[in-house]
Amino acid sequence: MSDRFVAEHPPPDVAGSPDRGRSWGGSAIVGATIIGVIVFTALVSFVWTPHDPLLVQGAARLQGASSEFWFGTDRFGRDVFSRLMMGARTALFVGVVAVSLAGLVGTPLGILMGMAPRWLSQLFLRTNDLLLAFPALLLAIMFGAVYGASTFTAMIAIGIATIPVFARVARSGTLQVLSSEYVLAARSAGRSRPAIALRHVLPNIGGLVIVQASVSFAIAVLAEAALSFLGFGTQPPTPSWGRMLQEAQELVAVAPMQAVWPGLAIAAAVLGFNLLGDGLRDRFDPRLDDSR
Amino acid sequence: MTAAEPFATPDGPDVLRVSGLHVGTGRDTLVEDVSFSVGPGERVGLIGESGSGKSLTALAIMGLLADELHASGDVRLRGVDHELLTAGEAERSALRGDTMSMVFQEPMTALNPLMRVERQIAEVLLIHGTRRERAAAAAAARDLLAAVDLPDPERIARRYPHQLSGGQRQRVMLAIALANGPELLICDEPTTALDVTVQAQMLRLIVDGVADRDAALLFISHDLAVVATVCDRVLVMYGGRIVEAGEVRQLLTRPQHPYTQGLLAASDLEAVDALGHLPTIEGSVPPGGRFPDGCVFRNRCPRGDERCTTWPGWTGTERSGYACWYPIGSAHG
Amino acid sequence: MLIQLLTRTATLLLSLAVASILIFAFMNVLPGDPAEVALGVGATPEQVAELQARYGTDRPLATQYLDWVAGLPQGDFGTSFVTGAAIGPQIVDRFLVTLWLVGAGMVIALVIAVPLGTFAAVRHRHPDGVLLAGVSQVGIAVPNFLAGILLIGLVSVQWQLLPSGGWVPPAQDPVEFARRLILPALSLGLVEGAVLARYVRSTVLNVLREDFLRTARSKGLRPYQALVRHGLRNAAIPVVTVLGLQLAVLLVGAVVVERVFVLPGLGSLLLDGVANRDLLLVQGVVMVLVLAVLVVNYLVDVLYTVLDPRLRAVA
Numbered sequence: 001m002s003d004r005f006v007a008e009h010p011p012p013d014v015a016g017s018p019d020r021g022r023s024w025g026g027s028a029i030v031g032a033t034i035i036g037v038i039v040f041t042a043l044v045s046f047v048w049t050p051h052d053p054l055l056v057q058g059a060a061r062l063q064g065a066s067s068e069f070w071f072g073t074d075r076f077g078r079d080v081f082s083r084l085m086m087g088a089r090t091a092l093f094v095g096v097v098a099v100s101l102a103g104l105v106g107t108p109l110g111i112l113m114g115m116a117p118r119w120l121s122q123l124f125l126r127t128n129d130l131l132l133a134f135p136a137l138l139l140a141i142m143f144g145a146v147y148g149a150s151t152f153t154a155m156i157a158i159g160i161a162t163i164p165v166f167a168r169v170a171r172s173g174t175l176q177v178l179s180s181e182y183v184l185a186a187r188s189a190g191r192s193r194p195a196i197a198l199r200h201v202l203p204n205i206g207g208l209v210i211v212q213a214s215v216s217f218a219i220a221v222l223a224e225a226a227l228s229f230l231g232f233g234t235q236p237p238t239p240s241w242g243r244m245l246q247e248a249q250e251l252v253a254v255a256p257m258q259a260v261w262p263g264l265a266i267a268a269a270v271l272g273f274n275l276l277g278d279g280l281r282d283r284f285d286p287r288l289d290d291s292r
Numbered sequence: 293m294t295a296a297e298p299f300a301t302p303d304g305p306d307v308l309r310v311s312g313l314h315v316g317t318g319r320d321t322l323v324e325d326v327s328f329s330v331g332p333g334e335r336v337g338l339i340g341e342s343g344s345g346k347s348l349t350a351l352a353i354m355g356l357l358a359d360e361l362h363a364s365g366d367v368r369l370r371g372v373d374h375e376l377l378t379a380g381e382a383e384r385s386a387l388r389g390d391t392m393s394m395v396f397q398e399p400m401t402a403l404n405p406l407m408r409v410e411r412q413i414a415e416v417l418l419i420h421g422t423r424r425e426r427a428a429a430a431a432a433a434r435d436l437l438a439a440v441d442l443p444d445p446e447r448i449a450r451r452y453p454h455q456l457s458g459g460q461r462q463r464v465m466l467a468i469a470l471a472n473g474p475e476l477l478i479c480d481e482p483t484t485a486l487d488v489t490v491q492a493q494m495l496r497l498i499v500d501g502v503a504d505r506d507a508a509l510l511f512i513s514h515d516l517a518v519v520a521t522v523c524d525r526v527l528v529m530y531g532g533r534i535v536e537a538g539e540v541r542q543l544l545t546r547p548q549h550p551y552t553q554g555l556l557a558a559s560d561l562e563a564v565d566a567l568g569h570l571p572t573i574e575g576s577v578p579p580g581g582r583f584p585d586g587c588v589f590r591n592r593c594p595r596g597d598e599r600c601t602t603w604p605g606w607t608g609t610e611r612s613g614y615a616c617w618y619p620i621g622s623a624h625g
Numbered sequence: 626m627l628i629q630l631l632t633r634t635a636t637l638l639l640s641l642a643v644a645s646i647l648i649f650a651f652m653n654v655l656p657g658d659p660a661e662v663a664l665g666v667g668a669t670p671e672q673v674a675e676l677q678a679r680y681g682t683d684r685p686l687a688t689q690y691l692d693w694v695a696g697l698p699q700g701d702f703g704t705s706f707v708t709g710a711a712i713g714p715q716i717v718d719r720f721l722v723t724l725w726l727v728g729a730g731m732v733i734a735l736v737i738a739v740p741l742g743t744f745a746a747v748r749h750r751h752p753d754g755v756l757l758a759g760v761s762q763v764g765i766a767v768p769n770f771l772a773g774i775l776l777i778g779l780v781s782v783q784w785q786l787l788p789s790g791g792w793v794p795p796a797q798d799p800v801e802f803a804r805r806l807i808l809p810a811l812s813l814g815l816v817e818g819a820v821l822a823r824y825v826r827s828t829v830l831n832v833l834r835e836d837f838l839r840t841a842r843s844k845g846l847r848p849y850q851a852l853v854r855h856g857l858r859n860a861a862i863p864v865v866t867v868l869g870l871q872l873a874v875l876l877v878g879a880v881v882v883e884r885v886f887v888l889p890g891l892g893s894l895l896l897d898g899v900a901n902r903d904l905l906l907v908q909g910v911v912m913v914l915v916l917a918v919l920v921v922n923y924l925v926d927v928l929y930t931v932l933d934p935r936l937r938a939v940a
């Protein structure tokens with residue numbers, strides 16, 4: 001069943017440069033740069049945007065790009081660039097909350113299950129597989145149906161749906177660490193289970209968890225965009241890239257660029273976190289050690 | 293400086309003739325200036341520690357080097373009127389599995405896990421047109437299984453590799469390699485991964501297999517004892533170079549190169565030093581391409597001095613000789 | 626092999642049972658009655674009581690659950706509190722649309738991913754292979770609804786080649802059906818193709834390093850022949866697993882793409898259900914989606930044993 005692991009964790013690309021796993025690869029640097037720009041933009045949006053992103057200007061509707069409105073205006077005359085800046089905030093906020101929730105709950109759960117007796121561990125694995133059949137988007141729609149749609153329900157739902165992903169990664173990492181010789185030695189020296197978990201397991205699966213966090217962040221950004229697109233995530237007038245895309249769809253015949261800008265923003269964020277995840281995997285993934 | 297003896301023409305009697313073979317990554321040289329030949333029916337051993345370039349030499353001859361490795365030099369097979377290293381993939385493929393074939397070290401991974409044994413043997417017959425029909429090839433495959441002493445070939449033929457033991461798989465590999473009656477069989481550590489109990493049987497099958505087909509054998513091993521039982525002649529390789537060559541008996545009794553002597557001492561299980569330790573060669577093989585200039589062995593050699601910073605060149609003939617400034621027979625050190 | 630099959634089937638049934646409990650429990654966690662929810666704030670207690678009695682929501686939750694689950698195998702998903710219509714037939718109708726969309730998307734994805742992923746693996750040291758790997762990395766980052774909007778903008782609006790949405794059943798007009806399926810299927814398939822191409826690339830890369838591929842070449846096969854005859858089937862095994870898992874992604878993707886192209890699929894039904902606060906409908910659609918995912922994973926497991934003789938039990 002460990003083959004399922006590949007879903008969240010593509011097979012390592014061992015054919016790269018020979019010094020892979022020791023230095024930061026190009027993908028990590030490109031990814032970090034993209035994310036850096038997005039984070040910077042989001043931070044700047046707190047103190048400055050070219051225009052008020054919420055200000056409706058009837059006279060300036062659907063303008064093209066100009067020195068006044070860099071990416072033009074939407075159908076309410078709101079400045080698209082300013083809204084994109086503020087959308088970055090939403091995207092990152094949802095990602096941070098969802099991934100933190102999933103990581104902070106899923107990782108200890110996975111470690112616990114990795115150290116549990118075999119039958120319990122197996123039971124957990126089955127349950128976990130079952131929960132993986134509920135994708136984030138579906139869970140978020142259910143949340144929206146029951147509790148009402150908002151940024152909050154969206155990010156909680158994405159976070160909960162991502163818990164099993166972290167649990168699975170942490171469990172399989174734990175099993176790997178527990179079977180290593182130094183842990184066997186620590187165990188035979190009479191170290192307690194919690195001590196082993198803290199001293200050996202956690203530091204050693206840290207890399208795997210960070211890699212997963214980066215990949216999950218990308219998925220969370222995508223999910224938030226999709227939810228907002230469907231009207232289940234961030235509610236107007238708060239800007240969200242997904243919501244902007246939805247509004248742009250109706251105008252695609254008149255103002256196609258309206259769809260391009262938020263689309264580019266989503267794609268860039270997802271690409272950034274995926275690249276960073278790939279780069280981190282090259283560096284952290286212990287399975288690269290036994291690659292030929 | 294290559295071997296002193298000039299090479300015969302391509303139509304000469306030798307089955308395999310390698311001269312000035314280099315293998316490298318572009319940055320590092322892994323095999324340097326290797327020249328030797330294998331006569332008809334001759335069984336030649338290629339011996340050395342891992343990392344000495346034995347397998348690369350074999351793979352270069354077969355044309356199976358990994359993409360990132362490049363071979364240059366001159367490799368010729370009897371009956372083939374062109375040089376092999378510069379030949380096209382089509383020509384080389386036509387020779388592989390037919391005129392020359394190879395048995396690899398790892399029987400556990402060398403067979404396709406998803407294909408029945410019978411088809412894997414039949415395939416090599418069909419590729420080269422030795423058999424035209426599937427049924428005939430399958431029947432021939434079962435005969436080949438019987439020929440490598442596998443009991444109940446009918447049953448083994450229907451099995452998948454994972455259902456066979458390592459020894460059985462290696463015999464399947466041998467059956468594939470011998471299927472088309474090659475002129476040259478290359479075996480790369482064919483018994484290293486096997487249990488000691490089945491090694492002897494495997495070696496006998498190899499020797500009988502080449503003898504029956506009048507094929508030449510290039511046998512790679514790190515184990516002198518194994519080479520001594522199988523081969524007529526031995527080439528000792530170290531650091532990507534051939535450092536000594538000679539008849540088995542002569543080389544085992546009167547080694548000239550200090551490295552050969554070290555190998556002999558290390559394989560003599562009777563000999564222990566005063567502390568009860570088995571003798572070993574001091575130090576270890578440096579990682580690929582990081583051998584010293586001059587004599588590649590000088591940093592581990594008990595006899596080395598400043599003179600060894602230049603490559604000693606070959607003394608003797610291509611079939612019997614050595615590359616050393618201070619051979620064992622000499623008075624030095 | 627039979628024992629494995631039985632264990633897997635038992636696991637599937639158990640998973641379905643647990644999933645149905647989870648879904649039912651989740652949709653009924655809120656205090657208050659679905660009838661109340663459906664009627665909205667202005668309803669009188671009498672109206673609520675009447676609706677409760679009619680749909681049996683005044684009974685204990687356990688009874689309601691058993692009643693709901695007992696109907697599922699016959700395709701009875703209950704009756705909507707909001708529209709008063711039977712839910713089962715709607716789900717079946719809409720599921721067909723989603724199946725067409727997901728199926729066509731998967732085919733497009735495979736047609737893209739297998740050759741391109743293999744090419745990128747074989748040429749991984751050459752600029753074209755690296756470029757292809759980079760393109761698929763970018764493709765993964767494109768949300769399918771963005772692909773959909775851009776396709777509409779380009780193909781429907783700019784070039785006026787294909788309709789921008791709507792659905793025509795294949796039995797009614799096969800040509801129009803196909804014309805309307807192409808863009809939504811492309812939106813799903815292009816992005817999914819990028820995802821799969823990466824898996825294909827990395828599994829083929831792993832296979833290329835296998836000893837048995839070298840053996841195949843030592844028999845006299847050319848590199849590409851060795852890859853096709855010996856490598857691809859070995860590479861297919863991990864790809865098939867991923868394919869099964871990606872189906873969940875495609876189903877969810879279909880929910881969004883159906884909205885973009887106004888297709889009357891399961892996703893639209895789900896979103897309509899949420900909009901109308903038709904919780905029983907939502908519950909039914911979610912159950913069907915989860916069921917589809919679990920069943921496909923089960924089939925993948927079974928297919929896996931067929932593909933890989935090593936997994937067939939040696940009794």
